[in-house]
Amino acid sequence: MSVYYIDNDPIFPPVEFSNEDGILAVGGDLSPGRLIEAYTNGIFPWYSSETPILWWSPDPRFVIYPGGVKVSKSMRQVLRRNIFDIRYDTSFRDVITACSGERKHEKGTWITPEMIEAYITLHNLGLAHSIEAWHDGKLAGGLYGVSIGKMFFGESMFSFESNASKAAFIVLADNLAKLGFDLIDSQVYTRHMESLGAFDMDRKSFIKIVKKSVKKETICGNWGRLGEFSG
Secondary structure, three states, X not given: OOOEEEOOOOOOOOHHHOOOOOEEEEEOOOXXXXXXXXXXXXXXXXXXXXXXXXXXXXXXXXXXXXXXXXXXXXXXXHHHOOOOEEEEOOOHHHHHXXXXXXXXXXXXXXXXXXXXXXXXXHHHOOOEEEEEEEEOOEEEEEEEEEXXXXXXXXXXXXXXXXXXXXXXXXXXXXXXXXXXXXXXXXXXXXXXXXXXXXXXXXXXXXXXXXXXXXXXXXXXXXXXXXXXXXX
16 A cells, blocks of 8 residues: 655545555654644654654554553552652653653664654644653653643653653543543553553544544643642
């Protein structure tokens, strides 16, 4: 199956046209309008500095229900001891920059400078958010993603200290569950997310949930008081 080339028009082909690897289209830009159009249709960008922009809609999709997170006994102890101070949207640039760093056993990164600036723009529009774990006044770990309607599209995580990103994610998922969020998208399989309860969902079912969820009210703006909103 062919991969579609897109130009200045922010319209994507149907996700069913993705090839067997999950690549739907190539080209275009990372403007806010195109990124919003992508996410509301179950599509995300993922590419390296050596390739053009690639747009993906894999089948299956790796997801987790906000109320279905697995919390190990050791993580419960970490959370009870309040080792980390979990904050929202206080250091978005620092979080996405940390996520862009090279990982063990990986060469390079898919979070290019172009991607960083594009998501900072989405953050300034109130649609991209950082969830941060702080320890002794320093950023210890966290994650960022895009929220539209009652969907949270997770993008990347990082940890400078053991369990930091897990703590941030668990607190986020608990708040999203209380706020009535439908699903957290983790895009593709990772062992880290599997340990937290993520699972494969066929694309057709995923898109059906996304289409309904993104039409619900979006909690736009700074999420600094998200814990208070969740009651």
